[in-house]
Amino acid sequence: MEKNELPDLVMDGVNTAAGGRYHSVSINGVSKINGALSAHTYSCDGVMKQNGDLSAEELEMNGTLNLKGNLQVGGMKLNGVVNGEGSLRGERCEMDGMLKLKGNCELEELTGAGVFTVGGLLSAGRIEFGLQGHSEAVEIGVESLVIRKKGNAAWGRLLGGMIPKLKIGLRAKLIEGDMLDLEYTSADVVRGGTVIIGQGCSIGRVEYRTGLTVHPDAQVGKEEKIGE
Template structure:
């Protein structure tokens, strides 16, 4: 009978650092620096951490600030606070409540975000549900179902995350948005491609290519709608 490998836990309390390795659970309470590649079942961060190597975790819970210099890969990720990734971010189910910056691509099975999102490359997920509380940008947004809204900026939300969210107009900007079902509000894009497309209030779209149905709000602008 094959024995399942067991790995140690890594716990950092206060100010500390750790080299890379394979762990069962990594728990950080305080301020830490992770010098090498980390692979673990679960990573829990309550505070601030800088990861100089690749991070791979089946579960990621972040309450605070995480800087990842290279690749960040997580199965289920709950991100509360500020996340900065210089490389790529790959996930399965990603839930954001705060501010995320990814210089490369961000890919996931589902992405539900509330706050600010900056993606230098492609934001790609089977389901994209984004509520912008500040300026959100991506070169491209792709997915089967894409829904983009402007947040209400409620006092409770602002009180919790005002330290992380820039005080900018809540609008989403992308060069290209492509999916099956697309529902947009307060979004600016050069090209939108989809089957069923709803262009809601506050949108400014250069060209919409659709195969099924297009609905445009009276307060939106579409320069070139094309049925293909």
């Protein structure tokens, strides 16, 4: 069946529906989907509970998505909160909010600001992210990574008191990539080609191939130049 022959799903107010394959999904209000769902386009304004995997070529989330499953997207725009019990795979994610995953996160591009928590590996071609709270991943593997500190988040009001009042920063055991430009980052090991350790960083060991720059206020336990 061609995707333009698939049915649309429109949910307004408080609703419950079954999963399935759809061309367009539009949700406004408080809704629940029981079962895996796939769509060409997926748009949600409100609060959504997805009991199963969710996949969409284009996904726009304005509000809160609680996902009991895996998330697969072509492109995702997140203005709010995604709380997933599985992993995320996709091409690009542009976010202003909070992304929390128990599994891995694999993206070609992650940009925006907010908070992310990844229970496994965060891998991407490019990450350019402004921290608005405490973010973490077990390991981060990238081609290019730029981490900055940003101000308070308007989206944080969606969570009320759910956001822990932790110091703004990024924590990972290992960060590895071709170009790493870090601020307010804590890691056991940072390994890369060109590495910039900026203000607010605390790194156990830095391994670099091409060049290393360390801010005077950063803390680095050991620096080591490694082979190409």
